[in-house]
Amino acid sequence: MTAHERITIDVGAQQGVEVAPDLWGLFIEDLNDALDGGLNAECLRNGDFEFNAADRDGWDALTAWSADVADRVEVRTDAPIHPNNAHYLRLTGPVTLVNEGWDGTGTSDGQGFLLSFFARAGAEPARLTVTIGSNGGSLARAQVMVPAGGWHRCETTLTAVADGRGRLHIEIPAGLVVDLDHVSLRPTGPGGEPLTFRPDLLQALKDLSPSFIRFPGGCVAHGLGLDNIYHWKTTIGPRHERAQIPNSWGYHQSRQIGYLEYFELCQATGATPLPVVAAGVCCQNYPGGAQAIADDAMDAYIQDVLDLIEFANGSADTLWGARRAALGHPEPFRLRYLGLGNEDEITDDFRDRYARIEDAVRGRHPEICVIGTVGPQPFGPDFEAGWAFARARGTAMVDEHGYRNPRWFHQNVDRYRTYEPGPQVYLGEYAARSNTLRSALAEAAYMIGLERNPGVVRLASYAPLLARVGHAQWTPDLIYFTATEVLPSASYHVQGMFSRERGTRLHPVTLGGVEPEPVTLPETGSVRLMSQGASVDYADIVLDGLVRHPVTTDPGGEPVELGGIDPAAATLELTATRRAGDEGFVVELGGDSYLQVHVGAWQNRSTLVIRGDDGITNDDHGPLHWHGVRTGIPVRVRVRLDGARVRVWIDGELRHDYEQDLRPEHRVVAGAASRTAADGTTEYVIRVVNAHPTARVATIRLAEPLEQTVATVTTLAGANPDEGQPFTASPVAPVVITTGGDTVDLPPWSFVTAVVRSIP
Numbered sequence: 131m132t133a134h135e136r137i138t139i140d141v142g143a144q145q146g147v148e149v150a151p152d153l154w155g156l157f158i159e160d161l162n163d164a165l166d167g168g169l170n171a172e173c174l175r176n177g178d179f180e181f182n183a184a185d186r187d188g189w190d191a192l193t194a195w196s197a198d199v200a201d202r203v204e205v206r207t208d209a210p211i212h213p214n215n216a217h218y219l220r221l222t223g224p225v226t227l228v229n230e231g232w233d234g235t236g237t238s239d240g241q242g243f244l245l246s247f248f249a250r251a252g253a254e255p256a257r258l259t260v261t262i263g264s265n266g267g268s269l270a271r272a273q274v275m276v277p278a279g280g281w282h283r284c285e286t287t288l289t290a291v292a293d294g295r296g297r298l299h300i301e302i303p304a305g306l307v308v309d310l311d312h313v314s315l316r317p318t319g320p321g322g323e324p325l326t327f328r329p330d331l332l333q334a335l336k337d338l339s340p341s342f343i344r345f346p347g348g349c350v351a352h353g354l355g356l357d358n359i360y361h362w363k364t365t366i367g368p369r370h371e372r373a374q375i376p377n378s379w380g381y382h383q384s385r386q387i388g389y390l391e392y393f394e395l396c397q398a399t400g401a402t403p404l405p406v407v408a409a410g411v412c413c414q415n416y417p418g419g420a421q422a423i424a425d426d427a428m429d430a431y432i433q434d435v436l437d438l439i440e441f442a443n444g445s446a447d448t449l450w451g452a453r454r455a456a457l458g459h460p461e462p463f464r465l466r467y468l469g470l471g472n473e474d475e476i477t478d479d480f481r482d483r484y485a486r487i488e489d490a491v492r493g494r495h496p497e498i499c500v501i502g503t504v505g506p507q508p509f510g511p512d513f514e515a516g517w518a519f520a521r522a523r524g525t526a527m528v529d530e531h532g533y534r535n536p537r538w539f540h541q542n543v544d545r546y547r548t549y550e551p552g553p554q555v556y557l558g559e560y561a562a563r564s565n566t567l568r569s570a571l572a573e574a575a576y577m578i579g580l581e582r583n584p585g586v587v588r589l590a591s592y593a594p595l596l597a598r599v600g601h602a603q604w605t606p607d608l609i610y611f612t613a614t615e616v617l618p619s620a621s622y623h624v625q626g627m628f629s630r631e632r633g634t635r636l637h638p639v640t641l642g643g644v645e646p647e648p649v650t651l652p653e654t655g656s657v658r659l660m661s662q663g664a665s666v667d668y669a670d671i672v673l674d675g676l677v678r679h680p681v682t683t684d685p686g687g688e689p690v691e692l693g694g695i696d697p698a699a700a701t702l703e704l705t706a707t708r709r710a711g712d713e714g715f716v717v718e719l720g721g722d723s724y725l726q727v728h729v730g731a732w733q734n735r736s737t738l739v740i741r742g743d744d745g746i747t748n749d750d751h752g753p754l755h756w757h758g759v760r761t762g763i764p765v766r767v768r769v770r771l772d773g774a775r776v777r778v779w780i781d782g783e784l785r786h787d788y789e790q791d792l793r794p795e796h797r798v799v800a801g802a803a804s805r806t807a808a809d810g811t812t813e814y815v816i817r818v819v820n821a822h823p824t825a826r827v828a829t830i831r832l833a834e835p836l837e838q839t840v841a842t843v844t845t846l847a848g849a850n851p852d853e854g855q856p857f858t859a860s861p862v863a864p865v866v867i868t869t870g871g872d873t874v875d876l877p878p879w880s881f882v883t884a885v886v887r888s889i890p
């Protein structure tokens with residue numbers, strides 16, 4: 131290969147095919163403290179004293195709070211401010227109460243904060259001193275009067291006198307007894323109004339120009355257990371009256387960003403709402419499994435769904451439209467999409483509940499596009515069953531999910547070209563499983579594939595969107611943040627490059643000088659054993675007919691190497707006996723690309739074959755439900771690699787039997803669309819991914835040439851595709867230049883968007 135290969139991009143004449151207008155959107159779920167502790171501008175944590183052990187072991191009403199004299203603080207529940215906010219504190223002065231916030235509260239000189247709370251003093255009014263303090267110093271201070279008798283809502287404004295990070299202190303003077311609840315500290319906007327959304331994160335979302343926003347998930351939408359389903363009506367109205375429930379990601383949901391704030395966020399970002407409601411069943415990944423809402427409760431649940439549509443779209447003289455108007459929004463929110471279910475197991479209960487809800491929405495709101503669900507993976511039993519169900523029902527659109535490694539995305543750039551007519555696709559969650567440039571480029575290549583199949587793919591949203599550093603349950607994410615910083619990933623830049631520059635008319639593209647990258651089995655490799663959650667003895671080991679010595683693996687220990695293999699023809703047999711621990715073990719086979727046979731995956735409840743390429747893994751086959759490894763009980767494992775075919779027997783049962791995916795990767799991919807500019811001229815938006823170490827120069831040839839062109843070229847590129855990691859800002863960012871001529875430079879490992887127009 132030469133240092134700069136030349137390629138051609140022939141952009142054909144447009145054929146009357148429109149780019150999907152809402153294609154690029156956002157997925158918001160309260161996961162990784164994305165909302166509470168993130169987009170929610172609230173600075174205090176557990177301001178309602180409603181944290182509890184159902185949220186997380188060890189949490190209670192005082193989590194995130196401390197006091198200088200602990201026994202002057204009492205948690206009480208008698209005569210609370212609202213039944214949904216049952217816990218409050220009784221403080222007997224002198225005592226100072228401190229909230230740790232989320233890693234403290236960031237202040238900047240002159241920044242205003244609105245502090246508010248409900249308080250109940252005795253017969254005399256009480257004067258409380260409130261401070262945002264740091265190391266004994268005060269960043270902002272004020273006093274608040276609590277009127278005598280009964281609960282009163284009190285507030286004051288604090289103005290920061292310095293940049294810093296501090297914690298809220300509330301001082302109760304000696305001799306006073308004060309009850310306190312729903313304590314809130316929010317930065318204020320230009321008019322002194324308390325902010326709903328953290329401004330820098332809101333701006334990061336606005337900068338993505340999203341067409342739609344999905345909410346509230348993900349798993350949070352259908353919840354862990356029937357009591358945990360997200361019911362929208364319990365999330366509107368005064369914040370202190372909202373139902374707070376455990377978050378399925380192991381923390382607390384205050385619902386301070388509830389459905390009204392969600393619709394407001396859509397307005398603020400110019401996005402159309404895409405709420406997802408449970409399809410009458412809760413998440414199957416829960417000890418009780420996927421339970422269905424009781425038959426006799428379904429009518430009420432369906433009415434709730436219809437009411438949500440009325441709340442969003444109804445005129446102010448409808449019941450729920452009036453409620454919206456009373457909450458300050460007489461104008462409708464123009465809801466057009468409704469997600470029904472999330473990654474649900476396609477059971478008979480699911481089919482029944484889904485059908486009843488979809489029928490009701492179709493009947494009452496034929497204008498709403500209902501989006502069904504087709505499982506957690508872009509293939510497999512729920513995917514197949516979900517698609518068959520959606521086709522049979524004539525569902526308008528289905529929600530596909532795809533968390534796969536970069537190779538998979540490059541192999542599947544043309545996935546949607548061969549879809550049969552039927553329901554359209556919302557790719558509701560996807561990510562190439564790392565925060566490297568390699569993953570971002572794989573996503574970009576795939577997104578070109580999405581864009582050029584508008585007959586099938588109408589909507590797409592990367593997931594998850596937000597993660598607070600130090601508080602994350604899931605990586606990779608699109609945007610990381612701390613108390614004071616926003617840290618965009620390389621994938622964030624890719625999303626912005628697609629969303630900010632969009633064409634409206636699709637053009638066919640022919641690439642010249644580019645071949646797909648073959649995928650082959652590695653020529654050499656070895657076998658390794660490991661066990662992170664158990665100590666395991668392996669005996670009777672036979673590798674390609676040769677008997678090996680017994681070995682042991684332990685948690686935290688290095689993998690134990692058994693010997694070299696030909697990854698295209700190998701046989702391993704062994705007997706594994708767990709000595710201690712709760713988990714199973716892993717057999718790894720291969721070289722740079724490798725397979726991992728997990729015997730006891732997912733909390734020792736399944737077997738699974740994983741494939742790793744370029745250091746990033748995919749589930750290749752499974753997980754398949756299994757009884758798990760048991761201490762002292764031997765497990766006989768046999769693995770046979772035979773060309774691309776993989777077979778795994780456990781205790782004589784053939785559990786995994788499949789072919790590895792050796793389709794070539796599309797590492798150089800291009801797409802084109804045109805649009806009419808404000809002055810009536812035509813502009814072309816041309817996107818090219820060069821996920822390859824070779825630099826290229828692309829000559830762009832337009833079938834409908836423009837006079838004397840100039841191009842605004844945005845390039846995301848980096849010398850090392852494996853740079854970039856969770857919880858840091860991407861080491862690469864887009865660079866914009868203006869250039870003439872008909873060629874575009876494609877640096878190694880790059881994504882380029884060129885907007886080509888005639889010189890005015």
Ligand code: AHR
Nearest residue numbers: 347348349350473593594
């Ligand atoms: O995006 C994180 C999670 O991934 C979502 O909550 C769920 O739908 C999927 O499994």
